[in-house]
Amino acid sequence: MKQIEITKSVPVVGEYDVVVCGGGPAGFIAAVAAAREGASVALIERYGFLGGMATAGIVTPLSVFTYNNELVVGGIPWEFVHRLEQMGGAYIEKPLGNVAFDPELYKLCMQRMALEAGVKLYMHSYLSGCVAEDGVISQVIFENKNGTEALSGKVFVDCTGDGDLAAMAGVPMQPQEGAPLQPLSTYFVLSGVDTDSELVSDAMHHNKQGVNCHCLPVREHLLSKAEELGIPEFGGPWFCTMLHKGTVAVNMTRTGGNACDNRDYVEAECRLREDVYRMAEVLRAEVKEFSSCYVSAVAPQAGIRETRRIKGVHTITAEEYVNGYHYEDSVSRGAHPIDIHATKGSSQTAIFLKQPAYVPYRALIAPDFPNLLVAGRCLSADRQAFASLRVQASCMGTGQAAGVAAAQCAQTGAAVQSADVPTIIERLKCYGATL
Numbered sequence: 001m002k003q004i005e006i007t008k009s010v011p012v013v014g015e016y017d018v019v020v021c022g023g024g025p026a027g028f029i030a031a032v033a034a035a036r037e038g039a040s041v042a043l044i045e046r047y048g049f050l051g052g053m054a055t056a057g058i059v060t061p062l063s064v065f066t067y068n069n070e071l072v073v074g075g076i077p078w079e080f081v082h083r084l085e086q087m088g089g090a091y092i093e094k095p096l097g098n099v100a101f102d103p104e105l106y107k108l109c110m111q112r113m114a115l116e117a118g119v120k121l122y123m124h125s126y127l128s129g130c131v132a133e134d135g136v137i138s139q140v141i142f143e144n145k146n147g148t149e150a151l152s153g154k155v156f157v158d159c160t161g162d163g164d165l166a167a168m169a170g171v172p173m174q175p176q177e178g179a180p181l182q183p184l185s186t187y188f189v190l191s192g193v194d195t196d197s198e199l200v201s202d203a204m205h206h207n208k209q210g211v212n213c214h215c216l217p218v219r220e221h222l223l224s225k226a227e228e229l230g231i232p233e234f235g236g237p238w239f240c241t242m243l244h245k246g247t248v249a250v251n252m253t254r255t256g257g258n259a260c261d262n263r264d265y266v267e268a269e270c271r272l273r274e275d276v277y278r279m280a281e282v283l284r285a286e287v288k289e290f291s292s293c294y295v296s297a298v299a300p301q302a303g304i305r306e307t308r309r310i311k312g313v314h315t316i317t318a319e320e321y322v323n324g325y326h327y328e329d330s331v332s333r334g335a336h337p338i339d340i341h342a343t344k345g346s347s348q349t350a351i352f353l354k355q356p357a358y359v360p361y362r363a364l365i366a367p368d369f370p371n372l373l374v375a376g377r378c379l380s381a382d383r384q385a386f387a388s389l390r391v392q393a394s395c396m397g398t399g400q401a402a403g404v405a406a407a408q409c410a411q412t413g414a415a416v417q418s419a420d421v422p423t424i425i426e427r428l429k430c431y432g433a434t435l
C-alpha cells in the first residue's frame with residue numbers, strides 16, 4: 001500500500017494533572033473522581049455528549065449495582081444514579097440494581113456532574129495519537145474543527161472502551177484466546193408498544209436475580225419461524241423500559257465484526273441498520289403487543305461488546321472472579337453474570353455469580369507505562385471475567401478507582417505502579433465504595 005509521510009506542528013492547548021480519554025461510564029466517573037480529589041482534569045470525547053455506549057449505543061439498563069439488594073458498586077457511580085433518579089431519568093430495579101434510564105437525561109446528568117466538579121470538556125474531539133517515550137506519555141493528540149490539537153498531562157486514563165490510547169502508546173494487549181469477538185448489536189427504540197400488556201411490562205423490567213431477562217415467549221416464537229420468515233440472526237430479545245409509556249429499547253440485532261477495524265465496523269453497522277427495520281417489521285407482524293409499533297430511534301453507533309484489553313500487571317481470571325477472590329489491592333467490584341453472546345446464532349452463555357467479585361488495582365495498569373491507567377471495558381481480564389466486568393456499573397467502579405489513583409499519582413509524582421494503594425482504597429471508601 002502506498003504510504004505518505006506527514007509532519008506537522010501541533011499546538012498544545014492545555015496542561016492538566018489528569019487527562020481522561022473517553023467520556024463513557026468509566027471515563028465520566030474517572031474524570032469526576034480525579035477532579036474531586038483536587039486534580040485539574042481534561043476529558044476528551046469524540047461525541048458532543050457523554051455516556052458512551054449508554055447514550056451513543058442506547059444500551060439500557062445500567063447493570064448492576066446490587067447483589068440481592070446489597071450495594072456492590074457504591075460511591076460516585078451510585079450518586080450519579082440517584083441524581084439521575086431525582087431528575088426523573090432513572091428507575092432502579094430491585095434486587096439487582098439494574099437501572100433503566102432515559103438516555104437524554106443520562107447525558108445531561110453526566111454533563112452537569114462533570115462541569116460542577118470542574119472537569120474541562122474537550123468534546124467533538126477524536127483522540128488520534130500520543131507522544132510517548134519509554135512508556136511515558138507526555139501529550140495526547142486529537143482532531144476537531146480547530147484542526148489537530150494536543151494536551152499535556154501528568155497522568156492519563158484510557159477510558160475509550162477500545163483501549164485506543166493504550167494501543168497508541170504500545171501497551172501489549174490480551175490474546176483473543178482462540179474465540180471470536182462477541183457480536184456487535186445495534187439497539188433501537190420502538191414506540192407505539194403496548195407497555196401495559198403483561199408480556200411487555202414483565203419483560204421490560206430487569207428485576208429477577210439469577211434469571212435471564214430476555215422475553216422468552218417472543219424468542220421462542222421468532223426462533224420457530226426464523227427460517228420461514230427469513231428473520232436475521234438475533235439474540236434475546238431484551239426489551240427495556242425507557243420510562244415513557246409505549247416506548248421500549250430493544251436489544252436483539254447481532255452480527256460478527258471487529259469495531260477496531262474501520263472497514264469491518266462500517267460494513268457491520270450497515271447490516272445492522274437494515275436488521276433493525278426488519279426486526280421491527282417482524283415484531284409488528286408477529287407479536288400483537290407490538291402491532292402498532294414504529295422505530296422512533298436507532299442508536300447512533302452499533303453497540304460494541306468486546307475489543308482490546310490491556311495485558312496488565314495482573315489479569316483477572318475467571319476462576320478468581322467467580323470465586324469472589326478478594327485481593328489486597330481490591331479497588332472495585334462486579335456482580336453481573338458472566339455473559340458471553342455467540343457471534344453466530346442466537347445463543348448466549350450466562351454464568352450467574354454465587355457472590356459479588358472484586359477488581360484489583362493491578363488490572364488497571366500495565367507494567368512498563370508509569371503514567372497510564374485504564375478503566376472500563378479495556379481493563380486487564382481474561383475473556384470470561386471480562387464478560388461480566390464489561391457492564392456499566394462495573395466500568396463506573398473501575399473509573400472511580402482509576403480517577404482517584406490518577407489524582408494521587410499526579411500530586412505525588414509517583415509512577416502508577418508505585419501508587420499508595422491503601423490510601424486509594426481509603427479515599428474510595430470515603431466516597432462510598434464498598435470494598
Ligand SMILES: Cc1cc2nc3c(=O)[nH]c(=O)nc-3n(C[C@H](O)[C@H](O)[C@H](O)COP(=O)(O)OP(=O)(O)OC[C@H]3O[C@@H](n4cnc5c(N)ncnc54)[C@H](O)[C@@H]3O)c2cc1C
Pocket residue numbers: 021022023024025026027044045046047050051052053054056057059060061062063064125126127128159160161162164184185186251302303304305375376377378390391392393395
Ligand atoms: C449490545 C450490548 C448490550 C449491553 N448490555 C448491557 C446491559 O444490559 N447493561 C450494562 O450495564 N451494560 C451493557 N453493555 C455493556 C456496556 O454498555 C459497555 O461495556 C460499557 O458502556 C463500557 O463502558 P466504557 O466507559 O468502558 O466504554 P464506552 O461506553 O464504550 O465509552 C467509551 C467512550 O470513549 C469515547 N471514545 C472512544 N474512542 C475514542 C477516541 N478515539 N477519541 C475520543 N473519544 C473516544 C466514546 O465515544 C465513548 O464515549 C452492553 C453492550 C452492548 C454492546
